[in-house]
Amino acid sequence: MQENQYKILLRELVENKNKYVLRTYGCQMNEHDSEQVEFILNDSGLERVEDIKDANIVIMNTCAIRGTAENKAFGFLGNLKNLKSKNKDLKIVVSGCLPKIDDAFENLIKKHRHVDVLMGTANYNNLPELLYKSYFTKDTIVDISDQYDLDSAQLNYSRMYNHKSFVNITYGCNNYCSYCVVPYTRGRERSREAFEIIEEIQKLANDGVKEITLLGQNVNSYGKTLDEKKSFASLIKSINDIEGIERIRFMTSHPKDISNELIDSYGYLDKLSKHLHLPVQSGSDKVLKEMNRKYTSDDYKKIIDKVKSIDENIALTTDIIVGFPGETEEDFQATIDLVKYVEYDSIFIFLYSPREGTPAAVMDEQISNEVKMDRFNRLTEVVNEIALNKNKKYLDREVFVLVDEVSKNNDKIFSGRTDTFKLVNFEGDSSLIGQLVKVKINKVGTFSLDGTIV
Ligand code: 5AD
Ligand code: SF4
Numbered sequence: 355m356q357e358n359q360y361k362i363l364l365r366e367l368v369e370n371k372n373k374y375v376l377r378t379y380g381c382q383m384n385e386h387d388s389e390q391v392e393f394i395l396n397d398s399g400l401e402r403v404e405d406i407k408d409a410n411i412v413i414m415n416t417c418a419i420r421g422t423a424e425n426k427a428f429g430f431l432g433n434l435k436n437l438k439s440k441n442k443d444l445k446i447v448v449s450g451c452l453p454k455i456d457d458a459f460e461n462l463i464k465k466h467r468h469v470d471v472l473m474g475t476a477n478y479n480n481l482p483e484l485l486y487k488s489y490f491t492k493d494t495i496v497d498i499s500d501q502y503d504l505d506s507a508q509l510n511y512s513r514m515y516n517h518k519s520f521v522n523i524t525y526g527c528n529n530y531c532s533y534c535v536v537p538y539t540r541g542r543e544r545s546r547e548a549f550e551i552i553e554e555i556q557k558l559a560n561d562g563v564k565e566i567t568l569l570g571q572n573v574n575s576y577g578k579t580l581d582e583k584k585s586f587a588s589l590i591k592s593i594n595d596i597e598g599i600e601r602i603r604f605m606t607s608h609p610k611d612i613s614n615e616l617i618d619s620y621g622y623l624d625k626l627s628k629h630l631h632l633p634v635q636s637g638s639d640k641v642l643k644e645m646n647r648k649y650t651s652d653d654y655k656k657i658i659d660k661v662k663s664i665d666e667n668i669a670l671t672t673d674i675i676v677g678f679p680g681e682t683e684e685d686f687q688a689t690i691d692l693v694k695y696v697e698y699d700s701i702f703i704f705l706y707s708p709r710e711g712t713p714a715a716v717m718d719e720q721i722s723n724e725v726k727m728d729r730f731n732r733l734t735e736v737v738n739e740i741a742l743n744k745n746k747k748y749l750d751r752e753v754f755v756l757v758d759e760v761s762k763n764n765d766k767i768f769s770g771r772t773d774t775f776k777l778v779n780f781e782g783d784s785s786l787i788g789q790l791v792k793v794k795i796n797k798v799g800t801f802s803l804d805g806t807i808v
Contacts (some may be wrong), residue, residue: 360398360482360483360486361394361397361398361399361482362398363482363486364398364399364400364482364485364486365398365399365400367486367489368399368400368410368411371410371443372399372400372401372410372411373400373401373402373403373408373409373410373411374395374400374401374402374403374409374410374411374412374413375402375403375404375405375406375408375409375411375412375413376388376391376392376395376402376413376415377412377413377414377415377430378415379414379415379416379417379423379426379427379450380415380416380417380419380423380450380451381417381419382520382567382569382605383522383540383569383571384415384416384417384450384451385514385520386511386520386522386569387415387449387450387475387478388415389511389512389513389514389520390478390509390510390511391413391415391449391478391481392511392512393509393510393511393512394478394479394481394482394509395413395481395482396512397510398482406437409444410443410444410445411444411445411446411447411485412434412444412445412446412447413447413449414427414430414431414446414447414448414449414450415449415450416448416449416450416451416452416453417450417451417452418450418451418452418454418455418458418535418539418709419451419534419535419536419707419709420704420705420707420709421707421708421709422707424452424455424458427448427452428461431446431448431462431466431468431469434446434468435466435468438468445470445471445485445488445489446468446469446470446471447469447470447471447472447473447481447484447485448462448466448469448471448472448473449471449472449473449474449475449478449481450474450475450539451474451475451535451536451539451540453472453473453474453496453498454474454475454498454538454539454540455535455538455539455709455710455711456710456711457710458710459472459498462494463494463496467494469494470485470488470494470495471484471485471488471494471495471496471497472494472495472496472497472498473496473497473498474497474498474499474500474539475539475540475541476497476498476499476500476501476541477497477499477501478509479509480497484497500541513563515758515788516561516562516563516788517562517563517564517565517756517758517787517788518563518564518565518566518567518756518758519558519563519565519566519567520566520567520569521551521554521555521558521566521567521568521569522546522569522570523545523546523551523568523569523570523573523576523586523589523604524543524544524545524546524569524570524571524572524573524575524576525540525541525543525544525546525570525571526540526541526542526543526544526571527540527542527543527571527572528542528543528575529571529572529608529646529648530646531635531645531646531647532644532645532646532712532713532714532717533645533675533678533706533707533708533709533712533714533715534709534712535709535710535711535712536571538711540571543571543572543575543578543579544579545570545576545577545578545579545580547580548577548580548582548584548589548592551568551589551593552592552593552596555593555596555599556596558599559596559597559598559599560598562598562788563598563599564598564599564600564601564756564788564790565599565600565601565602565603565756566593566599566601566602566603567603567604567605568589568590568593568602568603568604568605569604569605570604570605570606571606572606572607572608572611573586573604573605573606573607574586574607574608574611574612574613574616575608575611576589577589585613585615585616586604586613586616587613587615587616587618587619588615590602590604590616590619590623590626591619591623593625594623594624594625594626599625600625600756600790601625601627601756601773602623602625602626602627603627603629603775605631606631606633606673607630607631607632607633608633609632609633609634609647609649609653609654609657610647610648610649610653612632612657614660617657617660617661617664618664620661620664620665620668621664621665627773627774627775628665628667628668628669628773628774629668629669629670629671629699629773629774629775630661630668630669630670630671631671631672631673632654632657632658632670632671632672633672633673633674634651634654634672634673634674634692634696635647635673635674635675635678636674636675636678636681636685636688636689637651637685637688637689637690637691637692637693638651638681638684638685638686638688638689639651639688640680640685641678641680641681641685644678644679644680644714644717645675645678645714646713651688651692654692655692655695655696658670658695658696667774668774669699669744669774669775669776670696670697670698670699671698671699671700671701671702671775672696672698672701672702673701673702673704674689674693674701674702674703674704674733675703675704675705675706676689676703676704676705676706676726676729676730676733677705677706677721677725677726677729677730678706678714678721679706679714679717679718679719679720679721680717680718680719680721681706681721681729686729686733689733690732690733690736693733693736693737693740694736694740697740697743697744698737698740698741699741699744699745699774699775699776700737700741700801701733701737703730703733703734703737705723705726705727705730706721706726708720738800741800741801742798742799742800745776745798745799745800745803746798748776748795748798748803749795749796749797749798750794750795750796751794751795752792752793752794752795752808753772753773753776753778753792753793753795753803753805754772754773754790754791754792754793755770755771755772755778755780755790755791755792755793756770756771756788756789756790757769757770757782757786757787757788757789757790757791758770758771758787759787760784760787761779766781766782766783767779767780767781767782768780768781768782768783768784768786768787769802770791772803776802776803777801777802777803778793778795778802778803778804778805779802779803779804779805780793780804780805780806780807781806781807782807786807791807792807792808793805793806793807793808794806794807794808
């Protein structure tokens with residue numbers, strides 16, 4: 355049966371018990387997957403609600419990157435068990451990365467029998483069918499296959515914002531960093547055809563979208579799996595020509611695949627945002643080798659030097675893992691030295707979390723939580739000082755801000771981002787949402803800037 359026939363069947367079956375809650379954990383990839391899930395379910399006649407008390411169906415789109423993400427998901431599942439004991443009709447779907455991890459899958463299937471559907475990251479198109487079938491059995495319906503449906507790349511999706519959108523360009527990852535589960539949860543790397551991506555962005559632009567974020571685990575290796583090769587930089591160049599699009603961002607990159615062509619693009623592609631998120635993970639060559647990252651800290655510094663030589667105002671951000679197995683105080687100092695050298699605008703710091711099935715999880719010399727926390731705190735202090743100093747350069751400057759939303763605590767305060775991804779707060783009104791406005795910065799902090807519209 356065709357997938358859209360299941361949408362019709364599901365619509366008829368659930369009738370007025372059609373309210374669903376959708377909880378998303380993890381990265382932008384997951385957020386965007388959830389936008390697809392929302393579209394598919396709405397298209398099947400279901401209605402999204404926020405309060406779980408109103409819901410007949412709960413969908414958890416899970417993350418497995420660190421133990422904390424896994425614990426969060428299992429914690430919420432525990433609460434749902436109580437809810438389901440009071441409401442036997444409640445349907446529970448667990449999707450995303452967690453069911454793709456063997457131990458977590460065992461745990462879900464054996465100890466969480468209140469889960470009705472378990473699905474991976476491959477085929478959200480199948481969700482109406484899986485959900486429909488779950489109404490006719492007490493068993494858990496499972497689809498965690500690796501049969502990735504590339505057509506799902508062309509799926510429609512709901513959007514959280516009218517003026518900006520994510521766009522998938524690659525799926526999966528081939529890098530096998532020794533700490534990371536992604537190659538196991540999202541499969542081998544594959545790229546979407548450039549013409550499909552351009553078509554999708556053209557439609558978004560026609561719809562009023564001004565900013566797009568190109569998504570992939572390693573966008574720099576875009577095009578390698580295509581018959582007709584196209585580089586990431588040339589893809590951006592084509593997108594730069596699309597009328598209506600004003601800003602192009604991308605997430606996330608691997609230093610080993612950064613090309614000179616991409617770095618040079620910052621000099622002449624006017625829509626390419628002046629921000630590079632380039633995860634370094636560690637500043638120690640020994641740790642980088644153990645992580646299977648395939649570059650040295652010197653290689654990384656050379657990339658940064660080139661970027662700065664194109665434009666010293668390009669904002670630089672990164673991911674760093676502290677407490678990787680065998681990381682000595684000396685290794686950690688090398689990370690601090692690198693951070694000081696680059697002068698990042700901000701850093702996501704993670705405590706190393708052993709993940710089942712990855713080589714690092716069984717390495718000797720696992721580091722205690724106490725040492726990890728200590729390194730986390732010390733690195734945070736270094737980063738915050740650098741970030742504040744970098745932000746001070748914005749004082750009295752006028753910047754263009756794409757306005758995102760109203761503040762949660764004050765309906766007169768709005769926020770948005772600069773080209774360099776700085777969060778800016780200012781007084782305004784709701785007509786400004788989705789507009790590019792000029793703001794003069796009059797106060798700077800470590801994490802955001804305040805200003806006045808000029
Ligand atoms: N433990 C801690 N952090 C991790 N990351 C990936 N796997 C792990 C892990 N096992 C971090 C990396 C990556 C970011 C998305 O998550 O820094 O860049
Ligand atoms: Fe994980 Fe490394 Fe792939 Fe990033 S590049 S998703 S850290 S394996």
